[in-house]
Amino acid sequence: MRSILTIAALFTVFTIYAQKNEGDFHLDEEYNIQANGTIDLSSSDARVFITGSNRTNAHIKIDRVVKSNGITFGSGRFIVDVENYNGDLKISERSNGGVTGIIGYYSETYTINIDAPEGISLTITGDDGDYVIRNIHGSIFIDADDADADLVNCKGDQFGFRLDDGDLTMDTGSGSIEIDMDDGDVNISNAQFNRTVADLDDGDFIVATTLVNNGEYRIRTQDGLIDFTVLGGGGQFNIRHDDVRITTDAGFELREKSDSYSEVTLASGSANVDIKADDGRVRLKRR
Numbered sequence: 001m002r003s004i005l006t007i008a009a010l011f012t013v014f015t016i017y018a019q020k021n022e023g024d025f026h027l028d029e030e031y032n033i034q035a036n037g038t039i040d041l042s043s044s045d046a047r048v049f050i051t052g053s054n055r056t057n058a059h060i061k062i063d064r065v066v067k068s069n070g071i072t073f074g075s076g077r078f079i080v081d082v083e084n085y086n087g088d089l090k091i092s093e094r095s096n097g098g099v100t101g102i103i104g105y106y107s108e109t110y111t112i113n114i115d116a117p118e119g120i121s122l123t124i125t126g127d128d129g130d131y132v133i134r135n136i137h138g139s140i141f142i143d144a145d146d147a148d149a150d151l152v153n154c155k156g157d158q159f160g161f162r163l164d165d166g167d168l169t170m171d172t173g174s175g176s177i178e179i180d181m182d183d184g185d186v187n188i189s190n191a192q193f194n195r196t197v198a199d200l201d202d203g204d205f206i207v208a209t210t211l212v213n214n215g216e217y218r219i220r221t222q223d224g225l226i227d228f229t230v231l232g233g234g235g236q237f238n239i240r241h242d243d244v245r246i247t248t249d250a251g252f253e254l255r256e257k258s259d260s261y262s263e264v265t266l267a268s269g270s271a272n273v274d275i276k277a278d279d280g281r282v283r284l285k286r287r
Helices: 002-018
Strands: 025-032 038-044 047-053 057-073 076-085 088-097 101-117 121-127 130-134 140-145 148-152 158-164 168-170 173-182 186-201 205-210 216-222 225-232 235-242 245-248 252-257 261-266 271-278 281-286
Touching: 025 076, 038 047, 038 101, 047 121, 057 076, 057 088, 121 130, 130 140, 140 148, 158 168, 168 173, 186 225, 216 225, 225 271, 235 281, 245 261, 261 281, 271 281
Parallel strands: 038 088, 038 121, 047 101, 047 130, 121 140, 130 148, 140 158, 148 168, 158 173, 168 186, 173 186, 186 205, 186 216, 205 225, 216 271, 225 281, 235 271, 245 281
Antiparallel strands: 025 057, 057 101, 076 088, 235 261, 252 261
16 A cells, blocks of 8 residues: 555656746847847757847847646756847857656747847857748858758848758848758759858759859759759859769850769859769759
């Protein structure tokens, strides 16, 4: 009888703890930031929305809600720190412990909404989250695992992305961009890049950009499609390939072709485009 009572008591304690929801967190505050300052954000498992406008400060709203029903093992508290230094903002999570096991139901809803001046820059580090960024015109750097990034009307001139198992979408872009991705697709339209460095494994690279004279464009993929649309300008395309099918629109001239190398030119420009593709397709188009 004593053993039965002990087990029942343990179940009661765990159930009561499970409903404390110590992982819940809410923040709704405004912070000073320079018009051209930087937001440094570090988060995990969050849906992040960052929007730029003509506002003069940053409004940060964070909501994390944990729901559980049953028995959870482990404990912990979740806090987000916001620090202001030299006109920049640093936003970082701080947690103590966490749930290590569960019998029953557990769910987490975690959103970060940031409204900020449109001239700011972003440095983002994340894990298992998605990012929607609108109207931010400074530099943008994202280093995240298992995350999608969607950029809308971001008119800065310096971009960097390191993503695993996620997709990148941009409706415009200019200046320099560097991309390092595994198992993800890239889709960029209406760009004016003068420097592009992209390294993808098992993903498609679809870009439409103007080629800038003497611009540098280096693209490498494995087991994927390279779909390169030239919106203006021209240059030389040096394609190193292995078991790859290459197709081109009218206006592209094939200068050299072998089993492992093809050279294609497009008049009206002096850009240099280096492509390396394994086990995929290369399509060169112009609009």
